[in-house]
Amino acid sequence: MLLPGPIMRAIYWRKSSYSLGNGECIEIASIGDGDVVMRDSKNPGGVVLSCGPVEWRAFLSKIANIEKV
Numbered sequence: 902m903l904l905p906g907p908i909m910r911a912i913y914w915r916k917s918s919y920s921l922g923n924g925e926c927i928e929i930a931s932i933g934d935g936d937v938v939m940r941d942s943k944n945p946g947g948v949v950l951s952c953g954p955v956e957w958r959a960f961l962s963k964i965a966n967i968e969k970v
Contacts, residue, residue: 916942 914928920942928942935954941947952960 912938914940914945 912930920926
């Protein structure tokens with residue numbers, strides 16, 4: 902998904918509350934209809950990855966299981 906610059910600037914980006922502030926984190930934003938975009942917090946003008954609600958839930962499920970190990 903390619904989003905125009907004005908839309909990207911208007912998105913409310915947020916970091917995890919678990920972020921350590923060391924620059925090693927991603928930012929996420931909801932863009933409607935359950936779609937989520939992600940970017941590297943060190944490079945906010947760089948590549949943005951997007952996923953739909955099914956993929957986002959699968960991603961969250963995977964990382965939740967990793968934390969339990």
